[in-house]
């Protein structure tokens with residue numbers, strides 16, 4: 301049976317003053333600003349000010365200072381003509397560099413303000429974007445990989461998305477998914493029953509990711525990080541049974557590779573390395589292999605910065621880069637990811653590869669503090685961002701806006717390459733209001749043997 305996408309919201313375009321969407325946003329804006337004191341923005345850091353600007357629901361933000369390389373690329377006209385959100389190809393100071401072995405004529409861009417940041421517009425071919433979407437929802441967001449929903453719900457063994465596909469094909473009922481708290485005693489009861497058992501840590505309720513500052517990881521503090529107790533999160537007592545179809549939009553993240561412990565914002569190395577799918581490893585390695593690193597860090601760019609024990613090793617990344625951890629982020633159009641720096645990885649300089657799929661977004665990347673004004677980049681489906689080196693890998697960044705109505709035509713409709721099954725309509729409907737980000741890291745620097753470290757620290 302072929303499943304087709306349902307019509308999307310008819311409430312209209314936020315840019316059109318006659319639309320219901322515009323009027324609703326205006327009403328909300330007037331209500332929320334009625335009692336707001338003046339000059340509240342005086343204390344904002346430049347990063348916070350930029351976040352506020354792009355998050356604003358009313359009036360919708362002007363994106364003319366957001367880098368949008370696709371806006372002048374005629375091969376992407378079909379994508380950029382979708383919706384009214386547009387940036388400018390000349391909005392930001394950046395330099396074009398050629399990619400190695402680049403048959404498609406694609407380019408990369410580097411930024412004098414952030415050495416080590418490489419932007420690769422349209423890096424992932426259309427058919428591979430579809431494969432990655434299927435991988436993220438169908439193959440990856442299920443056990444043994446953790447998602448934000450696992451702590452709170454008893455998810456179907458086949459995975460939430462696979463069950464949802466069967467619902468949409470009419471093969472099963474839209475069943476209720478039960479809260480985990482219904483089946484498990486509360487953490488208080490559990491610890492009463494066995495005083496020796498550590499009490500489970502309180503988990504975040506399902507919702508946007510909460511960002512808490514953590515100690516930056518390094519080879520020097522690996523032992524103490526690895527020894528920090530990583531208590532399991534307690535299921536929320538307040539979540540109610542929910543239909544499969546209503547739980548799907550609440551999926552926010554799925555872990556990749558080494559297990560990340562959200563309570564401590566540290567990796568839980570005791571669980572061993574999780575798997576990295578060949579598809580994901582392949583795209584990330586291709587990005588790192590195709591970047592001409594001498595154009596990024598040559599002429600001593602960033603040499604004066606702290607590269608850690610390995611020194612500036614970018615010339616070897618083609619061989620030494622090995623992704624081993626990461627996260628798939630699922631954003632609905634109202635979701636944001638606030639400014640943060642990813643510093644739980646032991647290696648502070650090795651490339652982080654970030655792939656955008658589905659709806660477009662405004663991505664902000666600044667410097668090592670929130671006081672550095674961030675560069676705004678409009679990321680579209682298939683774009684890759686690489687964050688590397690000491691000035692960029694741990695730079696503050698965030699996603700203040702997902703841009704509705706920007707799903708590119710190549711993710712709509714049946715597959716022209718012929719390899720897809722007939723259920724793409726369900727994916728398409730989900731993607732109409734979703735951005736997926738595959739964010740892949742290398743936790744350990746080349747030559748660092750975690751097993752050896754782990755053994756040594758437990759020998760005493």
Ligand SMILES: O=C(O)CCC(=O)C(=O)O
Nearest residue numbers: 627629642654699737739
């Ligand atoms: O969605 C993105 O582009 C960035 C995600 C991110 O920064 C993260 O997962 O740490």
Ligand SMILES: [Fe+2]
Nearest residue numbers: 640641642697
């Ligand atoms: Fe991040």
